[in-house]
Amino acid sequence: MSHNQQTDIAKLQQQVQQLKEQLAKAQRLTALGELVSTTTHEFNNVLMTIINYAKMGMRHKDTVTRDKAFEKILAASTRAAKITNSVLGMARSRSTGQEPTNIAQLIEDTLLLLERELNKYRIAVDKHFQPVPEAFLNANQFQQVLLNMIINARQAMPGGGRLIIKLSHDPKEDMIDVVIRDTGCGIPPEVLPRIFDPFFTTKDGPDASGKGGTGLGLSMCREVIEAHHGRIRVESTVGKGTAFTLKLPTVTKATQKATAPTTTATTAVPVQCFPGQQPIET
Numbered sequence: 001m002s003h004n005q006q007t008d009i010a011k012l013q014q015q016v017q018q019l020k021e022q023l024a025k026a027q028r029l030t031a032l033g034e035l036v037s038t039t040t041h042e043f044n045n046v047l048m049t050i051i052n053y054a055k056m057g058m059r060h061k062d063t064v065t066r067d068k069a070f071e072k073i074l075a076a077s078t079r080a081a082k083i084t085n086s087v088l089g090m091a092r093s094r095s096t097g098q099e100p101t102n103i104a105q106l107i108e109d110t111l112l113l114l115e116r117e118l119n120k121y122r123i124a125v126d127k128h129f130q131p132v133p134e135a136f137l138n139a140n141q142f143q144q145v146l147l148n149m150i151i152n153a154r155q156a157m158p159g160g161g162r163l164i165i166k167l168s169h170d171p172k173e174d175m176i177d178v179v180i181r182d183t184g185c186g187i188p189p190e191v192l193p194r195i196f197d198p199f200f201t202t203k204d205g206p207d208a209s210g211k212g213g214t215g216l217g218l219s220m221c222r223e224v225i226e227a228h229h230g231r232i233r234v235e236s237t238v239g240k241g242t243a244f245t246l247k248l249p250t251v252t253k254a255t256q257k258a259t260a261p262t263t264t265a266t267t268a269v270p271v272q273c274f275p276g277q278q279p280i281e282t
């Protein structure tokens with residue numbers, strides 16, 4: 001190889017690296033944008049409740065009405081405090097550090113942020129949580145994965161539907177399984193292998209609540225899960241719905257892996273797509 005060719009390759013490698021960094025930045029900004037839009041909407045809703053009950057308490061002087069108004073104001077502000085705490089938590093843990101994490105709590109925190117949005121679009125939430133060991137995760141990153149997956153599910157059910165979230169432990173592999181299932185439009189088999197590609201989207205742009213349309217959500221989800229040595233699987237049937245399964249190592253498994261000899265490493269298949277019954281492995 002000539003010297004010129006070598007410098008060309010070096011230049012190309014540098015460009016690829018730069019583009020990768022730009023993509024990562026775009027993914028982070030998208031996730032942040034969706035988080036800001038979610039929390040602002042939720043917060044505004046809480047403020048409306050507080051304002052309305054404060055007005056009611058001022059209009060009616062009787063103790064019964066005032067007590068009720070205070071109760072509602074207290075409940076709404078407690079919720080507001082939980083929302084800000086959750087966002088502050090995400091803002092604080094900017095690091096990529098992973099630690100033992102209670103996934104059930106993380107799902108609850110995420111659902112709290114999306115409660116109003118899911119109500120508004122008439123989406124019922126079914127939770128089937130089995131007791132599971134702690135996972136070894138970066139809670140901040142994993143919460144962004146959950147946020148994106150639940151928003152995608154909501155957007156797939158414009159006329160309402162059901163969001164089913166399952167949490168269980170797979171003792172054979174010592175992995176924690178999180179299933180996020182919707183009763184939405186589903187994904188056609190020819191589209192399915194592309195959904196994890198950066199910038200792939202079937203949406204026209206952000207919807208009324210300012211979310212989706214960048215095609216960066218699932219590519220971010222995939223990267224986060226890969227960084228955690230986990231796997232994502234998707235199964236979908238057009239007209240019936242979609243289920244994403246996230247598999248994440250437990251603390252025990254993750255810490256064992258860290259001490260295991262590197263020679264045992266196998267090539268992982270991070271993403272598997274199952275359109276209908278025919279599996280495609282990417």
Ligand SMILES: Nc1ncnc2c1ncn2[C@@H]1O[C@H](COP(=O)(O)OP(=O)(O)O)[C@@H](O)[C@H]1O
Pocket residue numbers: 148152153156182184185186187195196200201202203212213214215216217218219242
């Ligand atoms: N739950 C789902 N139901 C149907 N289609 C989905 C679902 N999740 C993702 N998709 C498809 O995958 C595409 C990529 O998703 P994503 O990367 O989050 O980007 P975006 O939400 O910005 O379109 C979506 O545009 C949609 O076509």
Ligand SMILES: [Mg+2]
Pocket residue numbers: 148151152212213217218
């Ligand atoms: Mg999305």
